[in-house]
Amino acid sequence: MGQITLSGVTKRFGETEVIPPLDLNIEDGEFVVFVGPSGCGKSTLLRLIAGLEDTTAGHISIDGKDATGLPPAKRGLAMVFQSYALYPHMTVRKNIAFPLRMAGMAKDEQDRRVEAAAKVLNLTSYLDRRPGQLSGGQRQRVAIGRAIVREPAAFLFDEPLSNLDAALRVGMRLEISELHERLKTTMIYVTHDQVEAMTMADKIVVLNAGRIEQVGSPLELYRTPRNLFVAGFIGSPRMNLISGPEAARFDAHTIGIRPEHIGVHPTLGDWRGVVGVSEHLGSDTFFHVHETGLAESLTVRAGGEVPIRHGDTVFLTPDASKIHRFDQNGLRL
Amino acid sequence: MGQITLSGVTKRFGETEVIPPLDLNIEDGEFVVFVGPSGCGKSTLLRLIAGLEDTTAGHISIDGKDATGLPPAKRGLAMVFQSYALYPHMTVRKNIAFPLRMAGMAKDEQDRRVEAAAKVLNLTSYLDRRPGQLSGGQRQRVAIGRAIVREPAAFLFDEPLSNLDAALRVGMRLEISELHERLKTTMIYVTHDQVEAMTMADKIVVLNAGRIEQVGSPLELYRTPRNLFVAGFIGSPRMNLISGPEAARFDAHTIGIRPEHIGVHPTLGDWRGVVGVSEHLGSDTFFHVHETGLAESLTVRAGGEVPIRHGDTVFLTPDASKIHRFDQNGLRL
Amino acid sequence: AQETTTLTIATVNNGDMIRMQGLADAFTEANPNIELEWVTLEENVLRQNVTTDIATNGGQYDVITIGTYEVPIWGRQNWLVPLNDLPAEYDVDDLLPPIRAGLSVDDTLYAVPFYGESSFVMYRKDLAEAAGVTIPEQPTWDEIKAAAAAMNDPDAGIHGICLRGKAGWGENMAFLTTMANSYGARWFDENWQPQFDSPEWKAAITDYLDLMNNYGPPGASSNGFNENLTLFQQGKCGMWIDATVAGSFVTDPNNSTVADQVGFALAPDAGQGKRANWLWAWSLAIPSSSDAPEEAKQFLAWATSKDYANLVAETEGWANVPPGTRTSLYENPDYVAAAPFAQMTIDSINAADPNQPTRDPVPYTGVQFVAIPEFQGLGTTVGQEFSAALAGQKTADEALAAAQELALQEMTSAGYIQQ
């Protein structure tokens, strides 16, 4: 069980209101991702749920029971920290067993659970090492192992992958997703990497300066961003934003079109421009097109093997059905 | 000018041979990327070229002249370090001017060059700040500025972007590429991120355990990887590798097929499998397909809006013309 | 212009010496070619620095302050400049004979006394009266014990008697050796055999411990001269047996709360023909390593002259004149009038005989010490044994046995006892 409700939760550090009153409901078994730029209050929100910070106002309930005043250990939640926060002087086994030991669990039951968790996480052969002797990904798995053994009502992850290199990050992302498939436990996951958010979440909460900009499934956010902030934040490479006369043509203050929804042609198209840097990934090519008169640069995605090079003049055609329109307040029309 | 030739260059640390004898030629003006897994010797090779390490054997020549015994400062190369290696106690201006000051250049000439570099790198308004007051990307630019002012024969970059977050990384990647377009100076760039390698390089050198696995343009490596190592390393997500009877059907020990070269259909296709985790990026979706009997998991890339979910059975069809075949030694057939 | 010579003078940090520093301008005015540099140190530090320097011929000092213990030893080593050529007006013959003898080796004078002292009994007249005891001018140990018992009132913060307990050859052993002398004990027999196993030593130590344990102040095992002085000045001691110089301190109303209540008596005896009083003189000498012996002599002659005494009398009063060095001082009515303890002091000094300190014959000279180089170390280690006994960590017998053992070992390894 892991149903979490925040109502009117507010957090002030001294004078500055980091989280203005905020409501959020997280269903049991959901994988919820908090995403947003640095400093927007993601960690703070997570820590409020964990009980590591006091709420200034508002209520947090877990599984229907008020948990606002409960100490962290009593909330039945487990947290995986960005720095892993492993205990460096304990072996992996001891690290994972620590919460059980603190709960006074019998030794053999502890062992049983640790072995089980280690097996799930492929850590069995490292159980007697110290964290210092593990690679980044292995450490991350130990941290997760320590969370799993407690069989918590929900897992809280605070940017768990940001210390890993790109390749590992992709692998661990999958592992966590698979873990969620298997355990079906509520997971709240903080990141500022929108790729992580898109690929892992059942539900994304986009935060900005402590406020919730939009809540929805990844594809909802991708298809119908509620405002410019979400539009710019979700999707990689970023959505191209165009304002001015071209936007007015579409009856909007600003229009947005994603790089993958623009066609390129050497001679035919709506918008004319000159190719700057082009990035060939093999599978795809990203062109940065300048001198269109619409925006400093438009990013366009094309197939892997397009014969267009730096300096060429090209014509771009947006897929009209995929154009997003925003008013002068940045709200979706 | 910046033509660099390594012949028989070898490096041993004590007993362990980190770089077995290695030959490499880098043409003037080329953007060469060294790529390879962690610990494969990329940094060591770069430091050998820079003169920060002695070669155990072999010769390095720069612009045709033997530079093997020269101290770093005499080689006419500039290096940008992973940690930026800025002088924290000096202002940006002083940081950039430092190599000129060391060369005993006249004060006004120093200023002129610093201003010019700052302009190129958009640093003009930060010249009087200390590195500690700059963001990661700005620091990186200062490090590059310090390299530029010397007008070196070649730039050496050691994972210059790995300390930046994803979004910044993309931006700086572009800036460096544009810089290369502008200066046309030889650049040697170390990374273990194959996206960087693919998008920036004129020529990629794939290293593995100190040996060169393949040298070629990004698309060469993408299209015709010489062996399994390169096949697996270049391309994201990784190429699917299949051995056994299915490979034998293609007269090979192992066959490889990239995720983007596999078609998906709910009812029709060559290979049957069950969808595991699927990653929705909006623009694309990556399916991890299990229970195909071919490999533990096959990754498949599909469009952004395919109505396939976790647990569905799907059929996969590889694009036969894009299948890579390898013999039992892992060499391309 | 005349070249100026700088004299480096090592002095001990007691009141008389410090007063001399203040008055030394008179000397430098008279001798403009001489400059004085003072090194003022606590006694132990001084001794350590000066000994190291003189024995290694370091040449740091031109004038040093040493005691009657060092002079004969160092003089014999030719470490000191002989002082037989002092000018006539210095009047060497005016020096007190026992003191002069102590500072000479084979009739050659090696140091001149700055002040001399013996030891005597100081007591509180008011307390004695209140307790109904009288302390005669020539008390016996039994009378002292009785008086201590009568005056002792720890609840009122008054202890019957204060004696030295801090370990050191110049601390507790100075007192204990004189006490032992008066009991007829000696350090060594004529063959340098240690005598701590003798009944006389046992008696002396037992009485000492009884006195201190019953009527002494707490923490006596770390009390030396200064600590006892402080206690007595605060009015916490009924009696105190210590150096005669203390007479001027305990009667100084500026520092003493009991200045007008102090009585004096000779050091006690035990019917063995010797009193428990010592003989000591802080003296000035010139190391042979000095590079300005002539100027140093000028200074010595000034600092220990009659004129200096007059100078002190003029500026600070007669009571503050350094005592115990010259016969003429004790014949000066002004001084005798100003110093109530003057007669007692001169009598005590004259009663001490460095060559015959105790009842039985001894192979050494020195009253409260044995003038051999090894005594510093031996005296101190033996002193630690008795200090431990006083602290209650050993019995008298254990301490005496240990002392005997230590002395035997030291005398054997130093070659006094031939095996």
Next chain:
Amino acid sequence: MARAVSTSRKAVNTALAWGVALLIAFPILWTFLTSFKPEPQAVASPPVWFGFDWTVRNYVDVQNQRDYFDYFWNSVILALGSTALGLVIAIPAAWSMAFVPGRRTKDLLMWMLSTKMMPGVAVLVPIYLIFIQLGLLDTRIGLVVVLMLINLPIIVWMLYTYFREIPGEILEAARMDGASLGREILYVLTPMAIPGIASTVLLNIILAWNEAFWTIVLTTTNAAPLTKFISGFSSPQGLFYAKLSAASTMAIAPILIMGWFSQKQLVRGLTFGAVK
């Protein structure tokens, strides 16, 4: 943990901490107080706290006995001199150990430290004889050298641990930029290590200021520092608590004040690599 600490809890902490702190500092505060009492009140029973006849007589007396400033200047010169000399020798050594470590580096460091374990008294006479031979007795230069030698291992260790935290890449960058070794140390390493060097300097000054064996044994007047000054007060005659307190206050005040004002820098670097 950024959860609000209740005010009452903070009050309890404050009371406890102040209690402990005052207890620890009490001997010093009491000495300071006593130095202003007339002698009889200094040993009064029960002790007087503040209601005594405040006087600076003790300071005047102490100053009259000997000129405080001679000793003070010697202390300053010895502390600064030995520190400066130590830095000149230790910075290159620490550079070598931190940036070009060998297999023996740790052993070397430990060996250096072990030279501090030799009891001074045991080698007193040999050193004294050597000093006589070299004419160094009672010279500032002699003492500066000895104090430097005594503290050198500590300086090297502190600098070493500090340098080790400076990324070698920065020095390599300087090298690529054409800086010679000397300039690399002078222009890049030293300025970057200023906080560490500062605390090393502070610690060394404190250690040199308070060294109380060699400074007493090897000096007479010309080079005598405050330790020698105080050793002349260890037991003057008669009531002396107030004067002793005054002399003590004079001996410790300069370094105490320096320590108070620079405690941030001192604390920051005073880890000997104990904190990573």
Next chain:
Amino acid sequence: MSTQASRSAARLMLSPAVLILLVWMIVPLVLTLWFSFQRYNLLTPDRSGFIGFANYAEFVTSPAFWLAILNTLLLVLGVLVITVVGGILIALLIDQPLWGQGIVRILVISPFFIMPPVAALIWKNMFFNPSNGLFAEAAKAIGMRPFDFLGQAPLASIILIVAWQWLPFATLILLTALQSLDSERLEAAEMDGANAWNRFRFIMVPHLARAITVVVLIQTIFLLGILVEILVTTNGGPGNQSTTLTYLVYQEAILSSDVGAAAAGGVVAVILANIVAVFLMRAIGNNLDS
């Protein structure tokens, strides 16, 4: 960083420090070794010559020798225990939020700046003195008999003085170490259900291990050489109750002026110090590397 050139430069720059320390160690040590086999008393220069191991025999068989070793160990261990335990407690305390943290810190570190003779004098006269000391006054105020610290518990008293001097040092290092503890690790433990005591025991103490070893190493080096404090307060007594090895050597060297015996004692002390050192270095070396 390791080209041939930089390695030779490193050797060159290391050499002054190594050379002068080598000279500083070797010359006195050789002289001391030489003296230790000589009959050499400063006061009897006429009697001298080679006497083999007699000085050693005398030093080692002297009744104070074993007690001195015991006292040395007690002194070192006692001070270490007090400073480390006290240091941890105080560090924990002043790391809490409180008013006037700056001043508290200044007060706590003050003893570190006090020169040893002054510290010893203050404690001896103003505190331990059974007649005039403040402890005696305190005892009297509550109706107890004053305790004679230096007479009845000399070694403990000295340990107290020395611990007072070194407590700030330990506190400072431990405090810095404590503050370097990643707060996420404590929070993780809290989430894991560890209460305050368990967080202290399982997270903080192990984290402090390295700092503790450094404190132990540095202090041991200084504590083995403690002399002035003993000299000023008890002179090693009463008896030999507070005689340490260093003091014993001092006694030979200074009081007896017996250079030969002192040298022998010094050699013994050096050997013992090095045994301790080797132990320490082992432990610390490992701990510092990790």
